[in-house]
Amino acid sequence: MTAQQVPVGNLHCQNDTFCRQFMTECISCSEKPDKKGFYQVELVDTILFPEGGGQPCDTGYIDNVKVYNIQRQKLAHVHYTKEPVSVGPVSVRLDWDRRWDHMQQHSGQHLLSAVLDQAPYNIETTSWSLGEKRSFIELPTSTKKMTITPELLKEVEIIVNQLIVNNVPVITHSEEANDQEARPESLPKDYVGGGHIRTVEIQDLDRNPCCGTHVLALGQLQCLKLLHTENVRGGNTRVFFLFGQRVLDSFDASFQITRQITNLLSNGQESFVENIQKLQQQNKENMKRAKRYLEQLAQFTVNDIAKALTTQKFAVMYKEDGDMEFLVMVANIMRDRQLLENNDKVVILAAGEQKAGGPIIVTGSDNDIVQKTGKVVMKVLSGVKGGGKGRWQGKAQNWDGMDKLESTLKDEIN
Ligand SMILES: [Zn+2]
DSSP, rough: OOOTOOOOTSOHHHOTTTEEEEEEEEEEEEEOTTTOOOEEEEEESSSSSSSSBOOOOOOOTTTTTTEEEEETTTEEEEEEEEOOOEEEEEEEEEEEEHHHHHHHHHHHHHHHHHHHSSSSTTTOOOEOOOOOOOOOOOEOOOTTTTOHHHHHHHHHHHHHHHHHTTTTTEEEEEEEEOTSSSSOSSSSSTOOSOOOEEEEETTTTTEEOSSOOSSSBGGOOOOEEEEEEEEEETTTEEEEEEEEHHHHHHHHHHHHHHHHHHHHHTSSSGGHHHHHHHHHHHHHHHHHHHHHHHHHHHHHHHHHHHHHHSSEEEEEETTOOHHHHHHHHHHHHHHTTTTTTTTOOEEEEEEOOOOOOOOEEEEEHHHHHHHHHHHHHHSSSSTTTEEEEEEEEEEEOTTHHHHHHHHHHHHTOO
């Protein structure tokens, strides 16, 4: 750290969490970008929070140069940009929407953990994570031998939201760090040789060492919505949550989907589940019925093939609206009816639209006639590739040569 730099712990972003634009000085900028393409820029002070305490870093601008990342290095702070910044006075601008969201989730986490930490719950938070969409706190339910019930969560949600309505003040205290004195456990091991230790207080409720940027009063959290829980790591419980604008954004997304489904089902959300279950049941029955019809159609198709084979050595069955499943069904019925046993006959099955092509199967009394027919197929139909012993399978790009196939087979197989 350059002597001129204000240490992390006493940054302007930590002392004035609502400051969005700020004048300071650029002390240095790396000559070349690093392997990832970033210049490292050192400012005297900053309103962009470096990642820490579970809170992701801010983004913003130094003059008109975008800042992608800012990191703490021991007591120092480094901004990462893709363009160089000149040494001298600079204006720093904060990406406020991102920061405001982080402040709501982080101060919210302090509040939620504080309520759970107190009687009658007495459950401490072991870790937390600020996610892009939603965040969670992890509770040591395995060592406490307890479960987090929906009733408990409902109760906690009401208490937290009441504290938000009460607009309880949030006060951040800062004192110079002294390496000789006892340090908060959460302080990073490399944070030595000066700096400041910050404590965030929710008045009359909680005091917590934390370097993050916090709201000034709980009313700024707007509201809390607890979501689901997840069991992890041998019985610990993660409780997922949203604070503030995220509650509105999440409600909006759900509401839009609800509106669309309401239009699709012509029914309100209270009957969504019943309606979808009904549709699933109907679909199951329709699928069963369709399969029965398809099997009947395959039987009739095999009847036609059997009839054709009484007058010639080969039969061609092409179904424009068929697919591989149907071809295999027909082939299996032929096998079950022993249509090609010891009689030196061959059958070509093909499916798919004229212009789009599709699967083709050659099956016959023995491998010789199957391979011979496969060769004719590849010769006559453009772009067909295939192979396989016993049952020859391939794929065609189109069925333009289908008429020619019949006449060629007449010459070469019959
Ligand atoms: Zn914190």
